[in-house]
Amino acid sequence: MIGVVAWPMLLALYDSLFSYRLTAPDDRAFVGLQNYVTILTDPLWWRAFATTGYITVITVAVELVLGFALAMVMHKAIRTVRPVLRTAILIPYAIITVVSAFAWFYAFNLTGGFVNQWLPFVGDDFNWFAQRGSSLAVIMLSEIWKTTPFISLLLLAGLAQVPEDLQEAARVDGATFRERLFRVTIPNMKAAIMVALLFRTLDAVRIFDNVFIMTAGTNGTETLAFLAYRQTIQRQEVGLGSAISVLLFLLVVLIAVLFVKVFKVDLSQQRGGK
Template sequence: MLLVTAYPIAQAFYESLFKYRLTDPDAREFNGLGNYAVILTDGVWWQAVAVTVLITVITVAVEAVLGFALALVMHRALSVLRPVLRTAILVPYAIITVVSAFAWLYAFDINTGFVNQWFSWLPGISEDTNTFGSFGPSVTVIILSEIWKTTPFISLLLLAGLAQVPEDLQEAAKVDGATWWQRMYKVTIPNMKAAIMVALLFRTLDAFRLFDNVFIMTQGANNTEVVSFLAYRQTISRLEIGLGSAVSVLLFLSVVLISVVFIKLFKVNLASARGEG
């Protein structure tokens, strides 16, 4: 873990302290926190953060609802059907992200796509609609592709949580006359709080580091640039190693902050949830 995680993070932080462009290595000079000051006072950074937060909040919220619904279906399905359902639901998640992104790009592309032709009867859609020509439609497709691909991930984690809910509590609630909604709110959800926290946390961290779909579909055009793509553009496209490393460090700190907030918000004792204490 130290070799594959701690060292790259430490190296990125070290590089972020220098004014360093790869095309001019001899001009490298110590800049302290100057790169961070440049980034945090630049509107491009805050625009990328806003887009990243928007995509993250919408995708995770929708995926949590859909994933929980799918988990309930798989949990209540007949034992004969469970393997078939799990396999069918996992198909999108099994597809490589880049392949999935290209599929959504080709489906909505104005030249190669079939969506415009098939859904031209809907208001606002015609055969000449350029989905990737403005911010709203572009972000919508990115969000839809994320939801389609990663909802199975949340559903499997929540399915594992549903399996941990004691059946005797459910039966006791039925005997007491509790409705389905009351059992869900009073028994099911409280007893799978740890699974919900893990599912939402992992998915939020993954969504906040979104890169592939933006890179394939828009290349950051129409103000769809996210934080990960901003780090890529600074480091790879502009060869600004110092600025790119600073963006990467800020992204890492954001992920750490999100983790802390989730753990504090849910107040889940994971050791207790695992039965260790």
């Protein structure tokens, strides 16, 4: 862990304090926090920040609803069908993200894609990757398809922890499905929902693969992770790229802290502790 996680993080923090380009290694100079000032005052950072936030909010919200629905289906399925159903639902999550991104890219491609043929109202000459809105739509669809099974798996574990006697008592009292859902099921799944949202939000904030393969950050689809890649790899500005990576890490930590504070879940109590 020290070799593959802690050391690269410390090295990125160290490099972020220098003006350092790979093309001019002898011109390395200590600039302190100037790289951070440059980034936070640059419109590129805030555009990437807004794009990342937009993708994160939309995809996580849709995935939570769909994931909960799939979890309910898997939870209620009869025993003979349950293993096959769970396996089928989890297949998208098992596919490597790069492979999934290429599949979605070719499906929506103007030259060889089949989506335009399936949607006659769009038109055969409609280029999904020519403008920001449609590009982001495809990127988010691919994310939702790929990672909804992950949320459904976590929520399925939460559903298994809901006491059946509470559900039965609610039925006896005449509670409708909606009342049981919001007054019995969801309150007893608070920990599972927090974990699912936290994991997916942190993952969505760091989205890179789909953007890299589908648009390469063009048409206003550049995210924070792609901005760090562009500065570090393409422009070889190691100092600026490292500073962006450090800011992205701090953003992830802040999101994790906020989720824990907002949900106020006592995990020891969820395990049965006192």
